[in-house]
Amino acid sequence: MSIADRIRRNPLYSLKMHAAAIATGLRYLFAKPRMTVRYPEYVIDLGRNYRGMIRLHKDKCISCSLCAQVCPASAMKMYKLPGEKKMYPGINYQRCIFCGFCVDICPVNALEHTPVHDIAEEDMEGMIYLPLPGRFDREWKSPAEEEGGRKVKVEFDEEEGLKHEPE
Amino acid sequence: MTSQGSRSSETDMGYGPGTIKEPGFRYRPMGRDAEGMELYEIFIGPQHPASGHMRIVVRLDGDIIVNADPDIGYVHRTMEKLSETREYLKSIPLFERATIIDSANITWPYVRAVEQMLGVEAPLRAKYLRTLLAEINRISSHLYGFGLTGIFINHSTMYMWSFGDREIWVQLAEELTGARLTHTYIIPGGVRRDLPQGFKEKALKAIRYMERRLEDYMKIFVYNPVTVARFREVGVLTKNDASRLGIVGPNLRASGVHYDARIAEKYGAYPELDFEIPVMEEGDSLARLLVRIEEIKQSMRIIKQVLDKMPQGPFFADKYMRLIPPALRKHVAETGRIKLPGAFIRLKPPAGEAVARGEMGHGEVFYHIVSTGDTKPYRVRIITPAFRNVVLFRHLTRGARFMDLPVIYGSIDYFPPEGDR
Known part of the structure; x- marks a missing residue:
């Protein structure tokens, strides 16, 4: 007879399983919260593997336009800005899906992911990053971290699952 | 209607x-x-x-x-039609969004069908890495379904627990691929990133944690007499009906049919791994829950074996690696991240058809691709497990x-x- 059938037919066994369920719940009642990170006081360090905001190294770019061609969401386009001879990529974060194909296809490693994703803009135009100084080539930093948020590292733990340890 | x-x-x-x-x-x-x-x-x-x-x-x-x-x-988004307007590579992020909780498993058969047409085969290491991510996805998909089942009957503890524990598998997938859900990890010819350092230790810790938590799940939810009273002998699907209606996945296996596309299709690293397909005879709602619990255990068993047996070697097909300059090839070897050749944007399979199937967390997914020799497919047919169920x-x-x-x-x-x- 399966456990489920024993629970249904034997009231004593059912009582035992009720008690087991309650005991399991009680055991976790007083455990400290495990997974919640109190953003923005604490910011998760996403690590350099993370596919976050994309940064352009304009000096390396050879204007091959492969990044604009591979973009599945048409977020990346080539722009020819006044006063420049070559075209450079610009990105529209309204469209970007962070698949990272542009970073992977760049033959000169002019594009790179940054481990930052908590960026907000005040208007829709602000989400379009043209290849201008301080825009697409800017060095990203989490705004929460800039305002004093402490970085926490994600660690795997056998007891607690995920642990967030301040660095 | x-x-x-x-x-x-x-x-x-x-x-x-x-x-x-x-x-x-x-x-x-x-x-x-x-x-x-x-x-x-x-x-x-x-x-x-x-x-x-x-x-x-x-x-x-x-x-x-x-x-x-x-x-x-x-939530019909015309994915089949949209894919006809996109190059083969660009459809991968699109199809992921059909089942965002199981994105590796839903794109894998598509990539395999494209590979068949292109005549490329992923190297063995890439197959292992694909299997690794697919099983991580399967666990998080089951936990997601589990949490929803819990909240459907107002068991909010189960909902919170399984969504919290799913975070561990999402985190593991993030460390491997760089993205939490939309991994876009499996591409024609291999995978996009090599196994990061220290991944095995993290995965083993996650497995040991999850094994212990599954026991708690059984106590607080699955074998809770309240759950048993509501799930046992409710919604019984007989073996005959299950096969007659074309049911797939854990729902089929909970009705006593031993069928799994991982076994039937022998793709990825599965033929080399030792695992079982959980089957139950009852066919009721409780059996469907129990089959999923067993599948999580089997997936963890697969992950352990994959990490032990992971062969050395390239993670991307040589056919495409030869197309990138030597300096970039060195970069790939150093960083463990793929560099795509420019020709990859316009992959051009010869005219013909290909079919592939794979086992997702929800069941079997099937792709049928028709190519006219163009850079875009003429037709992509997707039959998803949810649609069959x-x-x-x-x-x-x-x-x-x-x-x-x-x-x-x-x-x-x-x-x-x-x-x-």
Whole structure:
């Protein structure tokens, strides 16, 4: 007879399983919260593997336009800005899906992911990053971290699952 | 859909007095049966929190469900048609969004079908890495379904626990691929990133944690007498019906049919791994839960073996690696991240057709691609497991009590965006 059938037919066994369920719940009642990170006081360090905001190294770019061609969401386009001879990529974060194909296809490693994703803009135009100084080539930093948020590292733990340890 | 024609004009009383006007939940009397009892038609969704992105039209005789019709299509995004306008590579991020909780498993068969047409085979290490991510995804997909099943019957502990523990597998996938859900990891020719350093230790810790937690799950939810009372012998799907209706995945295996596309198709690293396909005979809602628990255990067993047996070697097909300059090849070897050749944007499979199937968390997914030799497919047909299983709403609910509906919904793990594509 399966456990489920024993629970249904034997009231004593059912009582035992009720008690087991309650005991399991009680055991976790007083455990400290495990997974919640109190953003923005604490910011998760996403690590350099993370596919976050994309940064352009304009000096390396050879204007091959492969990044604009591979973009599945048409977020990346080539722009020819006044006063420049070559075209450079610009990105529209309204469209970007962070698949990272542009970073992977760049033959000169002019594009790179940054481990930052908590960026907000005040208007829709602000989400379009043209290849201008301080825009697409800017060095990203989490705004929460800039305002004093402490970085926490994600660690795997056998007891607690995920642990967030301040660095 | 509701069958408007079957309702005669005298029985159709419309929205009469006594109609409850609660958002997302309304019913109306449909007339009387022979004994003078009123039949009711109840609309659950599409705004109801437990209905998902769909609507269920239920007809009730007292507390007994006469008929339940799933009204699907609310999240239809024309993925098949959209893929005809995209190059082969660009369809991968698109198809991921059909089942965002199981994105590796839903794109893998597509990539395999494209590989068949291109005549490329992924290196062995890439196959192992694909298997690794697929199993991580399978666990998080099952945990997601588990959490929803819990909240459907108001067991919010199960909901919180399984969504919290799913975070561990999402984190593991993030460390491997760089993205939490939309990994876009499996591409024609191999995978995009090599195994990061220290991944094995992290995965083993996660497995040991999860094994312990599964025991807690059994105590607090699965073998909780309250759950057993609500799931046992509810929504029984017989073995005969399961195969007749074309049910796939854990729902099929809970009815005693030993079928899994991982075994049937022998793709990835599965033929070299030792694992079991959990099968149960009962076919009720509880059996469907238990099969998923067993599958999580088997997936963890697969992950352990994959990490032990992971062969050395390239993770991307040599055919494409030769197309990138030597300096970049060195970069790939140093960083463990792929560099795509420029020709990869316009992959051009020769004219022909290819089919592939794979096992997702929800069941078997099937792709049929027709190429005319162009850079874009002529036609991509996707049959997702949720779409095959949606028939169960009508089949299993007939004759059940109304409050069994959330239990049946939860146990068949229907995922509307996947069914609608």
